[in-house]
Amino acid sequence: MATFEFDPEPEGEMTMxxxxxxxxDLIAEVKxxxxxxxxxxxxNRADLVxxxxxxxxxxxxxxxxxxxxxxLAKLNSLPFQQCQHHIGTINCLPDGLNGDVFVLIIGKIRxxxxxxxxxxxxxxxxxxxxxxxxx
Numbered sequence: 001m002a003t004f005e006f007d008p009e010p011e012g013e014m015t016m017x018x019x020x021x022x023x024x025d026l027i028a029e030v031k032x033x034x035x036x037x038x039x040x041x042x043x044n045r046a047d048l049v050x051x052x053x054x055x056x057x058x059x060x061x062x063x064x065x066x067x068x069x070x071x072l073a074k075l076n077s078l079p080f081q082q083c084q085h086h087i088g089t090i091n092c093l094p095d096g097l098n099g100d101v102f103v104l105i106i107g108k109i110r111x112x113x114x115x116x117x118x119x120x121x122x123x124x125x126x127x128x129x130x131x132x133x134x135x
Contacts, residue, residue, distance in 0.1 A: 019094070027092045030101045038085035045075045080111040100125055 019027070033051075040047050052058075052068035059065075065074045087107040094101050102125055108116040 023094050026094060026099075026101065030092050030103060031090045034090050034103060034105060035087065038087060041075075042083050042085055045078075046072065048072065048075060082110075082112050084110040084116075086110075086116065 037048070037051060040051070049068055049072045052071050054067050056068060056071060057064060057066050058071045058074065060074055063074075065071050085107060086109070087105060089106045091104040091106075092101050093103075105122040107122075110116045
């Protein structure tokens, strides 16, 4: 079991919560998914199509894109040819109510020959569902 501490109270009172083994396994699976997603994005964005479902939604620069084909079209329209993700940390916070996992990814991205962006957070929400065998 993992124990995490955070300080949501203005008075400084510490709150603790524990993740059970099932939740820790879910967090590990989400981290593997993020690493696989970044590797696939870097190698060939078109291969990401199987990681999305028709119900999937992506928000990019304020634009909401729905469905695997729409998301793939957006990813393929991005104005760079090469990308390198360098993941620094992957932080996961499971939502115990419905199984969602909120993910904050901090790292660097190199696009084409432009130097790495500074550590920029990326957010992701993983929702449980039927997963393709390729994961």
